[in-house]
Amino acid sequence: MTNKQEFDERPEDMDGGMDIHQDMGYEEKKERKIVVPGEVIATGQNFLPGENTKRDGQNIIATRFGLLDIEERLTKVIPLSGTYIPRRGNVVIGKVVDITYNGWLIDIDSPYSSFLPIIECKGFVSKKDDLSLIYNYGEMVIAKVLGVKGKGVDLTTRERGFHNLEEGMIIRVNSNKVPRVIGKQGSMVNLIKEYTGCNIVVGQNGLIWVRGETIEAELLARDAITMITEKSFVEGLTDKVKEFLMSKTKNK
Amino acid sequence: MAYTKRFDGRKADEMREIEAKVGVVPRADGSAMFRFGDTVAIAAVYGPRHLHPQFLQNPRTGIIRCHYDMISFSVTDRKRPGPARRSQEISDVTARSLEPVLLLSQFPNTVIDVFINIVQADAGTRCAGINAASLALAHAGIPMTDLVGAISVGALGGSVVVDLTKEEEDYEEDGEKAATDIPMAFTLRDKKVSLLQLDGRVKPEHLKEALEVGRKASEKIYEIQKTALRGLK
Amino acid sequence: MELAEITKNRIKAYLAKGMRFDGRKPMEYREITIETGVSKKAEGSAKVRIGETEVWAGVKLGTSIPFGDSPASGTLMVTAEFSPMASEKFERGPPSIESIELARIVDRGIRESDLIDLDKLCIKEGEKVWTVFVDIYPINDAGNLADASALAAIVALKTAVFPEYENDKINFGVFTTKHLPLKAENFPFTMTFHKIGDHLIVDPTVEEEEAAETHLTISVSSSKKGEFVHAMQKAKDVTMTVEEVNSIIDNAVKEFKVIKAAFDKVK
Numbered sequence: 149m150t151n152k153q154e155f156d157e158r159p160e161d162m163d164g165g166m167d168i169h170q171d172m173g174y175e176e177k178k179e180r181k182i183v184v185p186g187e188v189i190a191t192g193q194n195f196l197p198g199e200n201t202k203r204d205g206q207n208i209i210a211t212r213f214g215l216l217d218i219e220e221r222l223t224k225v226i227p228l229s230g231t232y233i234p235r236r237g238n239v240v241i242g243k244v245v246d247i248t249y250n251g252w253l254i255d256i257d258s259p260y261s262s263f264l265p266i267i268e269c270k271g272f273v274s275k276k277d278d279l280s281l282i283y284n285y286g287e288m289v290i291a292k293v294l295g296v297k298g299k300g301v302d303l304t305t306r307e308r309g310f311h312n313l314e315e316g317m318i319i320r321v322n323s324n325k326v327p328r329v330i331g332k333q334g335s336m337v338n339l340i341k342e343y344t345g346c347n348i349v350v351g352q353n354g355l356i357w358v359r360g361e362t363i364e365a366e367l368l369a370r371d372a373i374t375m376i377t378e379k380s381f382v383e384g385l386t387d388k389v390k391e392f393l394m395s396k397t398k399n400k
Numbered sequence: 401m402a403y404t405k406r407f408d409g410r411k412a413d414e415m416r417e418i419e420a421k422v423g424v425v426p427r428a429d430g431s432a433m434f435r436f437g438d439t440v441a442i443a444a445v446y447g448p449r450h451l452h453p454q455f456l457q458n459p460r461t462g463i464i465r466c467h468y469d470m471i472s473f474s475v476t477d478r479k480r481p482g483p484a485r486r487s488q489e490i491s492d493v494t495a496r497s498l499e500p501v502l503l504l505s506q507f508p509n510t511v512i513d514v515f516i517n518i519v520q521a522d523a524g525t526r527c528a529g530i531n532a533a534s535l536a537l538a539h540a541g542i543p544m545t546d547l548v549g550a551i552s553v554g555a556l557g558g559s560v561v562v563d564l565t566k567e568e569e570d571y572e573e574d575g576e577k578a579a580t581d582i583p584m585a586f587t588l589r590d591k592k593v594s595l596l597q598l599d600g601r602v603k604p605e606h607l608k609e610a611l612e613v614g615r616k617a618s619e620k621i622y623e624i625q626k627t628a629l630r631g632l633k
Numbered sequence: 634m635e636l637a638e639i640t641k642n643r644i645k646a647y648l649a650k651g652m653r654f655d656g657r658k659p660m661e662y663r664e665i666t667i668e669t670g671v672s673k674k675a676e677g678s679a680k681v682r683i684g685e686t687e688v689w690a691g692v693k694l695g696t697s698i699p700f701g702d703s704p705a706s707g708t709l710m711v712t713a714e715f716s717p718m719a720s721e722k723f724e725r726g727p728p729s730i731e732s733i734e735l736a737r738i739v740d741r742g743i744r745e746s747d748l749i750d751l752d753k754l755c756i757k758e759g760e761k762v763w764t765v766f767v768d769i770y771p772i773n774d775a776g777n778l779a780d781a782s783a784l785a786a787i788v789a790l791k792t793a794v795f796p797e798y799e800n801d802k803i804n805f806g807v808f809t810t811k812h813l814p815l816k817a818e819n820f821p822f823t824m825t826f827h828k829i830g831d832h833l834i835v836d837p838t839v840e841e842e843e844a845a846e847t848h849l850t851i852s853v854s855s856s857k858k859g860e861f862v863h864a865m866q867k868a869k870d871v872t873m874t875v876e877e878v879n880s881i882i883d884n885a886v887k888e889f890k891v892i893k894a895a896f897d898k899v900k
Contacts, residue, residue: 426773427773427839449721471691473672473692473766474691477805478695515717517718519689520671520674
């Protein structure tokens, strides 16, 4: 198989391109208000305290720095910053940092250590196999969070579309910006894929794998992603990103 | 002689010029600069992150660790680089003044490290540090129920004055130290005391007055902190 | 998390075409900004930014007993403190080998270029001389702390003044207008060259620094008599070819002018 053949067989496209990105993207409809911790965002029993908010007597206060979101009666704060805290079901990209007798220790850029046991590895693996031949030290992998307990996170790679990450490059963004990079129904990431021709896998933990036919294509995707993270609270961002991508691919 | 006119001409309840900015250390998870006049503090937050050694971990909650330091050339008499006992005390006191507002039970076994460097010192350093830390923690997305504001109030020569300079801290009458330094911190929306220290000799009624004056001054600090965070666009 | 191997391969492949991810050429520096007098209690201070990397340096003066073998010479002491504020990689505790190495590189550049006229720092021969303390504090590590630190140090020295000295005592906090005795044409300009595969770059980003196999720091000064090399230090691990070292020397002599241009703008 030549490189081009491998490249055309984008595994996640076989899945419709979206299974890998859980629909946790959103679109910016209007300019949002920035709130600070402790700020009163609603008063009275008519409102319900959602994510990153708390009831304090008659008031609902923000418990995190971020963008205010009030949808009907539900108040929440969309964070702009913060370490990645793993949740069950998250699709993440991690790095193999150690190999033990029964699995791989994976760094997913979170305060908790993550482990991929042999039984959760895709394909058929037995304890007698040389595990470094499946995932080697330093290799980047796509995995899903099976569960989070106490001190550790359990991972699995037994999912459709979880292919090996060969070639390409890794881009790192704050995990709170991931929904914007994905966009509603994947609209944003698909836009970037379309204009750059790149394979892109966005991990919920803020690690993004990009692979294109040329390094320039990958760097263009990277620049678009940087633009999204820097302007994540701007409205009409999808249009602005589209404009940017169009201007850079005009002559191609 | 009573201290009725301040060395720099400020009114008794007037703070020095305050300035605050977030994002000054891009590599950190959150960061901020806070200035009272000529006293400048920079704070950077890393965390929640893995905590080692393991015996320090708390399975029920994340913990906060503060590391306060004055850089060698921030003071007139060069401070040898490296840890100092005074720094250790201020580090602990800073952590305790911030703890009441932090919601860390969702991050068991982790640590949030707050590094505070005083890059220029003219009294009120621990307070500038606490203000910078409060901003840096919020900027880092740490869940908090409130912001924290700190101010040092002094009782000298029978007067209660806000935001002492070094000159005021060293104020003497008849060859004896005559200034009482009262650093204090408040939760800014809730207006509760989270830090209170005192060094000197003060009449109880002056102390109560100091608390009231400090609480009032913290309102302005709240505005500055909110503006610094909102200005991030 | 350290740089992924696949990204490192991309950096190398792109460099093979003479290009870097942020669009710079291999010998190109990010924007250099310099601010002086940033810490008023210091005899001299500077804040240098190269890209997002930020380093503060301060000069403090003190007095001490001279060394036995140079009873009429002042002394110089350079320290670097890597506050964990600047990078998640820095740990609290005693100075790391990296911070010691950085201090020594900066020290060597200043000492070997004979920048400070130490003989003019004598107060009383054999008894009392001035000591110049240069303290370096990285505040944000976005790659290339070495060059930012070295530049901050010489800027702080250039702008430093003596404190008032009266009745055998220093009046700290009271400054004179007298600058330190510096030999203006000896200012050393420090550049660190990083080897990534078969290519050399200057002013790496954090990613590029992690992709590099080794690096070499070189300090150059320029006077009417031409350019001189004052100090060199190669890092551990991987070897360099003689051709690579020669190429570094040639490039250093050409490219230090960018740093010098930023430096010369400082009053």
